[in-house]
Amino acid sequence: MATKETKKTYEEAMKRLEEIVEKLDSGEFTLDESMDLFKEGVELTKFCNEKLNDYEKTITKLVEKQGELVEEPFDE
Amino acid sequence: MATNYNSNNNVVTVSRLVNYIKKYLESNNLLQGVSVKGEISNYRLSQNGHVYFTLKDADASIDCTMWKSTRAKIKFEPETGLMVVVSASVTVYVASGKMHLIIESMEPDGIGGLHLAFEQMKAKLEKEGLFDERYKKPIPTLPKAVGVVTSPTGSVIRDIINVSTRRFKNAVLKIIPVAVQGEGSAEQVANAVNLFNKYNNVDLIIIARGGGSFEDLFSFNEEIVARSIFASKIPVISAIGHETDFTIADFVADRRAPTPSAAAELAFPVFDDLVEQIHSFDLALRRSLKNSISIKRRQLEHVQNASCFKYPLNIVMQESRQIEQLMKRLGMLGRNRLERARATLSKNSGQLNALSPLTVLARGYGVLTDKEMGKPILSVAQAKKGQKIEVLLKDGSIDATIDEIRGTGNGN
DSSP, rough: HHHHHHHHHHHHHHHHHHHHHHHHHHHHHOHHHHHHHHHHHHHHHHHHHHHHHTTTOOOEEEEEEETEEEEEEOOO | OOOHHHHTTTOOOOHHHHHHHHHHHHTGGGSSSSEEEEEEEEEEEOTOOOEEEEOHHHHEEEEEOOOOOHHHOOOOOOOOOOEEEEEEEEEEETTTTTEEEEEEEESSSSHHHOOOOOOHHHHHHHHTTTTTGGGGOOSSOOSEEEEEEEOSSSSSHHHHHHHHHHOOOOEEEEEEOOOOSTTTTTHHHHHHHHHHHHHHOOOOEEEEEOOTTTTTGGGGGGGHHHHHHHHHHOOOEEEETTTTOOHHHHHHSSSEOSSSHHHHHHSSHHHHHHHHHHHHHHHHHHHHHHHHHHHHHHHHHHTTTTTHOOOHHHHHHHHHHHHHHHHHHHHHHHHHHHHHHHHHHHHHHHHHHOOHHHHHHTTTEEEEETTOOBBBSSGGGGOOOEEEEEEEEEEEEEEEEEEOOSSSOOOO
């Protein structure tokens, strides 16, 4: 479940970023609103960058033994 | 005679006869394991799983039985109307004395059994909607972990690992090794898909197999594999065989990749592209904010440039000019009025002058007034003899007494 949430959030973050840039570009917002949008956008880019670097390369082999999932390094 | 027959040694029971025929036919090698070609008719599946049908051609027909165990080995669905070649043995049902063929194997006529099985399975699952676009799940942009169902040996898994890690340096791959062909292979593939779903530890699954013959790839045409892919809550990319090979698994999968390498490309974004994308968003944000501020600034400048802010005294000046003008007008009106009054006055005073008795007096006339009554005497009728009168002249007055009165006293 946690995996799914994180994935969703990254995609949502990118989508929201796109929205924010578009909104900011329109110039239809008050200065305060624009500043808030900008701050939110910067937070989102930071978040996405963190997400990207959050992974650690692992290649494993899964076997279910007696109803338990055993994860071992995969030897090529 | 009947009795004669009864005592005749040549008389046999029905059972003996039928059993004899049965043994006779079953011991004839020509009738055992014989290949027969014909059309299936009256095909019916019994409750215990055995199958009964009639095999026929234009001129003849024969009843057939296919045991459940034989039926299970046939990949395609036999059905009425299908031309088949069977390998069968002739037998007789003792109870009815009827001749039957016991089917040992069956192949569709003309087309291979596996091909027919493929077509049939494809048609069946398509009808059920397993290939419908609306069930296709989107492939995640950034999978946290990708599950791989394939053989643990060979180039396929190596290609997937290489392409994945080359594109995305932090790739997380979880591999469930399976047999990709042969007995039990389909079950292993289906189980692997189910296992990922059970533990929900990946957010994308790749099912892959290298190239091979139609028969080699057949596990991926099995219903159990199709069902497991369709039931998967996790998106599935299939990459079975070469680009030209299509399996049922490919139709059910959320995305078909032409090769295992292509599957890895679909699964993992290029790390540097994502970094670049985030960076460009960051730039766009700054640029947009700058734009936004400069728009606001222009708006502010526009307002500041409005004359009321630029020349705030304008209003006062304008008002005072108006007052001045009003005063000017007021003054002009006043003067006009005065002049008109003056002209009227001078005209009136001229007239008055002309009428003044003093002017008349100046010319030497006098005015008589009754001394007692103070009234002017305008006619002899008002005069009486001995009446005291006052005569008003231009420079004074004289008191006098009337001595004589002449005239009519009628005025004019």
